Amino acid sequence: MREHTIHDFETGSLNVHVLPSTTYKTNTLLLHMRSSLDKDTVTKRALLPYVLQSGTEKHPSRKDIRHELDELYGATLNVDVSKKGENHLMTFKMEVANEKFLTDDRPLLERAIEMLASVVLHPRTLNDAFDKSIVDGEKRALKQKLASVYDDKMRYANKRLTEEMCEDEPFSLFVLGDSEDLSEIDEKSLYDYYQEAIENDQLDLYIIGDVEESEMETLISRHFGALGKNERKEKKVNKAVQKHRENSREVIEEQDVQQGKLHIGYRTYTTYDDADYFPLQLFNGVFGGFSHSKLFINVREKASLAYYAASRVESHKGLLIVMSGIESNKFNDATEIIFKQMEDMKKGNFSEDDLEQTKAVLKNQLLETMDVPRGFIELEYHNRLSGTERPLSGWMDEIDSVTKEDVVRVAEKIKLDTVYFLKGKEEAGNE
Structure with a gap:
């Protein structure tokens, strides 16, 4: 690099x-x-x-x-x-x-x-x-x-x-x-x-x-000389508010939609400035971030329960969001299999090959992002937002150093917070 x-x-x-x-x-x-x-x-x-x-x-x-x-x-x-x-x-x-x-x-x-x-x-x-x-x-x-x-x-x-x-x-x-x-x-x-x-x-x-x-x-x-020095302005970092919910909650909304939207929110308790940032990125890659991930393979491909199934991390807030499009009467089946993928991650039920493949895809994605000026800036700006010094030149080594045990440790911290389901009115009674 x-x-x-x-x-x-x-x-x-x-x-x-x-x-x-x-x-x-x-x-x-x-x-x-x-x-x-x-x-x-x-x-x-x-x-x-x-x-x-x-x-x-x-x-x-x-x-x-x-x-x-x-x-x-x-x-x-x-x-x-x-x-x-x-x-x-x-x-x-x-x-x-x-x-x-x-x-x-x-x-x-x-x-x-x-x-x-x-x-x-x-x-x-x-x-x-x-x-x-x-x-x-x-x-x-x-x-x-x-x-x-x-x-x-x-x-x-x-x-x-x-x-x-x-x-x-x-x-x-x-x-x-x-x-x-x-x-x-x-x-x-x-x-x-x-x-x-x-x-x-x-x-x-x-x-x-x-x-x-x-x-x-x-x-x-x-x-830009018109911008005078403001001595009162501190280079502040807005730390993420971390809420701890004792019990997860379920929110169901009905609209006239053809395809139900099942979106699930987890708290990761890991943000960009944490040592576990890269283990979390690799967790997400194995779990739902890429086309070889558990959610895509097991929810969409094998079980045919979802039109799409993926996850993403909000690394400055400490959230993991699962997004899937399903038939409204498949709510119970879809949530069950999504929750199983999470439990499998916490138990370490994924292979070293899964992890190595995810490392390769993640590194390739980062290199492609860095090759575009806007992408490079956005990656570098993470440090400004978090008050952390994590040079981009060391990212590949940090990714390579993540072990399966690191990913499991990060997974064990993740807690289910909210299940949101937007379902079609015409299928409201068919669950």
């Missing part, structure tokens, strides 16, 4: 991470703005990045922004919101061609940095408020996104499981916020919150490409 060295420096309250690399033909800029998940701000944060990318002082409309991106040889600008553990992230990403491969001498990278800074620091405003037409348009778009979740039953089931399982925890909040709260937001209240976020969020800017660290320090200082 290639050795990557990230160079860190600060410009005011902005933490900058530069990875000089000749691997990529483009230069990537990615800014994470991080705050705690909070009921009072989650909807504003879901809306804010889309408002910011819709107009700046210098480029007051989407059309103007698109024109500038076209001038930068088709550079791209994307925004997103996500949650990791008890953190809510707003993300701004730009990709621009490496000017070293072009025939003219336009300073593309500096113009891209200037563009990103203008989106984040110099939005289009009027009388200390955002442009009303932009805010209203993005509110409509967000409302449609929220409504569409109901129609995507897999996503809906995940949302409902999280709400039930993590009730009274920040993680229960939906990443896109709430429609009822959306109606209370206007151009003034959102702008006021924007100023708070710029002042108080943890700001991490990643720059990956064929770049020079010293030049990046100069350019970032020039264009």
Whole structure:
């Protein structure tokens, strides 16, 4: 695996991470703005990045922004919101061609940095408020996104499981916020919150490409210099809230659906900053993370009980989520066989070959992720979120060192929390 060295420096309250690399033909800029998940701000944060990318002082409309991106040889600008553990992230990403491969001498990278800074620091405003037409348009778009979740039953089931399982925890909040709260937001209240976020969020800017660290320090200082040093802002880490439920619970919901959604939540009591992080990743790989896993083979292939059956880990919260699509009258059979796969993992009823195959697949997946700038950044950002130093260069060795006993030990810590089942009304009496 290639050795990557990230160079860190600060410009005011902005933490900058530069990875000089000749691997990529483009230069990537990615800014994470991080705050705690909070009921009072989650909807504003879901809306804010889309408002910011819709107009700046210098480029007051989407059309103007698109024109500038076209001038930068088709550079791209994307925004997103996500949650990791008890953190809510707003993300701004730009990709621009490496000017070293072009025939003219336009300073593309500096113009891209200037563009990103203008989106984040110099939005289009009027009388200390955002442009009303932009805010209203993005509110409509967000409302449609929220409504569409109901129609995507897999996503809906995940949302409902999280709400039930993590009730009274920040993680229960939906990443896109709430429609009822959306109606209370206007151009003034959102702008006021924007100023708070710029002042108080943890700001991490990643720059990956064929770049020079010293030049990046100069350019970032020039264009992000408006971010003064906030001595009150600490580099805080939001530790995951860990709930202990004495008895697991079952939540059944009925809708007019063709395919039932059986989603099961477990508490792993293992997070990214724990020594057992990699044993948990390998547990998940053997249990349900890949196409050779127990859930896929035994629930879907052998028993034909599910249209799909898989599991995933939320490593900053300490959750394991099983997702399956089943016929509504197969609830008892499906849960029984899923629970058996978990018990088999706890008893060590899997082979060394299963573990070695999972190691190979996991390492290949990680290498593919690292080969993409955004993927590399997301893996490296785990350290920022958790306050842990786990260099990516050592990940392969850590995976190889995991033993079957390690996986069983991690499995034994896992506790069933909530079973959520969305079943069809027409089959309600057929279990």
